[in-house]
């Protein structure tokens with residue numbers, strides 16, 4: 701259970717994960733451009749959440765606002781850009797003993813992708829648990845498909861509850877068979 705969970709980019713396909721985390725946290729901060737309009741549809745959950753309508757591409761304003769909100773003990777991020785400085789600054793908001801979960805697209809897991817770099821960077825976050833979730837695809841007979849939202853959410857929650865630094869949801873191999 702988190703005292704203060706920070707959820708970034710989780711009002712779309714990852715909303716069911718946000719719901720689960722908020723349910724088991726004391727309070728949470730939810731960041732997305734449209735955060736103000738987002739609702740879990742349950743007062744009990746909405747009352748625990750500070751919704752911040754922020755654009756993470758405006759890194760300075762985004763981080764200044766997060767810092768005002770104070771430290772967190774769980775941060776889950778679904779960011780499209782590599783944005784290493786932004787990712788590191790978000791990790792800095794997590795207290796020692798806390799956990800950082802980064803969700804990333806399939807290209808991050810390629811040999812030239814940034815997933816390995818993130819694993820290395822997080823070694824400097826002493827005393828913090830790091831979990832990385834790479835979204836792959838599913839081989840389906842002779843064809844392939846992207847993950848369903850339920851599969852993505854289940855993979856993120858598995859990473860949260862589990863002990864593996866890296867979780868690949870679906871597969872990244874063979875890469876040329878991706879949809």
Ligand SMILES: NC(=O)c1ccc[n+]([C@@H]2O[C@H](COP(=O)([O-])OP(=O)(O)OC[C@H]3O[C@@H](n4cnc5c(N)ncnc54)[C@H](OP(=O)(O)O)[C@@H]3O)[C@@H](O)[C@H]2O)c1
Pocket residue numbers: 708709710711712713714731732733734735754755756757778805806835836837845846847848849
């Ligand atoms: N490997 C796979 O199978 C895989 C991987 C990735 C995606 N997908 C598919 O692709 C679809 C689209 O993915 P998606 O990431 O666009 O959808 P999404 O997860 O449903 O939405 C993106 C999230 O990030 C927030 N966001 C986006 N840009 C932002 C910004 N500049 N600042 C702050 N927050 C921002 C969005 O809220 P706001 O818009 O309110 O800011 C939302 O919370 C998914 O629905 C999924 O089906 C599949």
